[in-house]
Amino acid sequence: MSKSVNDYIHAATRDNTRKSYRSAIEHYESTWGGFLPATADSIARYLAEHAENLSINTLRQRLAALSAWHREQGFADPTKAPHVKKVLKGISQLHPKREKRAKPLGIKEIAAIVEYIDAQMLSVNNPEQRRLVRDKAILLIGFWRAFRSDELANLLAEHIDVFPGEGMTFFLASTKGDRSGRGVEYRAPALKELCPVEAYQAWIHIAHITEGPVFRKINRWGHIGEDALHPTSIIGIIRALCEHSGIENSSEYSSHSLRRGFANWANDQRWNVKELMAYVGWKDFHSAMRYLDSPDPFHKEKIELGLQGDKGLEHP
Incomplete structure (x- = not known):
């Protein structure tokens, strides 16, 4: 039609x-x-x-x-x-108000959640296992691709290509930063640990998904639906994973925690801002800076070094 x-x-x-x-x-x-x-x-x-x-x-x-x-x-x-x-x-x-930002979910927290999921999958029944496999894929793809919750919800299986041992590509027809409306292709690597590619393949295999929404609703009996998860549901999933994994202040995390967590991890690994902007999809410098936490937020180290240098000056 x-x-x-x-x-x-x-x-x-x-x-x-x-x-x-x-x-x-x-x-x-x-x-x-x-x-x-x-x-x-x-x-x-x-x-x-x-x-x-x-x-x-x-x-x-x-x-x-x-x-x-x-x-x-x-x-x-x-x-x-x-x-x-x-x-x-x-x-x-x-009426000035400080902008409320999601707490970043760092690589240590990601590893702790994956450890919790892997341990649970050894002991739970099949319905709960499906949910855990799905949630692991949400977590790892969301982190390594710095996706928002709506981007995770909008992923379609027919728009994802996997290259074994190399990585995977995602095509999103609509994203917040795509003002041209042409859609955007993203890439994620296959990794030796905390691998988003393995997590994705495990999920679509157990869910028998070949097309349509990747991340779908699962009812209490373990039946996988046809409809995509709502973005707010993904936020709830992330908070629940944090709570069950023993991560404190779980209510402070959201899907943006994955985005901020990856941005700070990349910054710690000395990615330059241009590389990070291109990878995440930020169009301007100020958008990127909103997600980065400086390792020395008060510039204490630089100022202390400067003061030490000043002490070496000869004063008249």
Whole structure:
């Protein structure tokens, strides 16, 4: 059956973006009582009334949703009005909030979780074993490819190629950083330990997956469904793995913990920023820096060395 124009328009927007935009529009209309199409004044009042209980990033997302609605319906975009921009800037000045970042999941934690999974697979029944094999593949592919939870959820078996002993390639038709809409190909290596390729092959073998979503729902009886895991479910899986493996503060981890964990591991291995950006898919330097934790965050070592050098100077 041929696709309609609406089908292609629908496909042009990522599912997560579409859901968040729909939620934002519902909040503006149903919860706050706004009318669409909106005026710049009503948008400004909406921002002002939620300035204290919503983060600046959430407000920006609400503006993006309202902007998209007006453009798609053929109306002038009220969110671009100068005084709307000034209100948003004023909110960021009067209600500054520190950005909350996921705790990085480092290579030691990854190894501990894999050790836990491998030990459990020796003693549990078949239904639980399937879940453990799936979760191990999620963990190792997510870490070594620095994937977000939605990228893991969107992986399709027919878009993955395995090269035994070498590595594997992933093609994602839609990702957050792919503004061109052409899709992006990623690569991951076959490794002697903590191998993402082996973990993937073990999962698709036990799940008999040849096409469709790679990471799928599993019910309590161990039956593997047809639908992909929701991205939020992947966050829950990672937190549960951390908790069961004895890693402290498991609630502080998320799928971004894999991304940050890999970025910090690569940084510790002295990858230069350009290499890291190309591997992960970051388009600008500031995006990369948000994920990296400096080994000397207070620059203590450099300053101490500088002070030692100063002591060697002769003063008149």
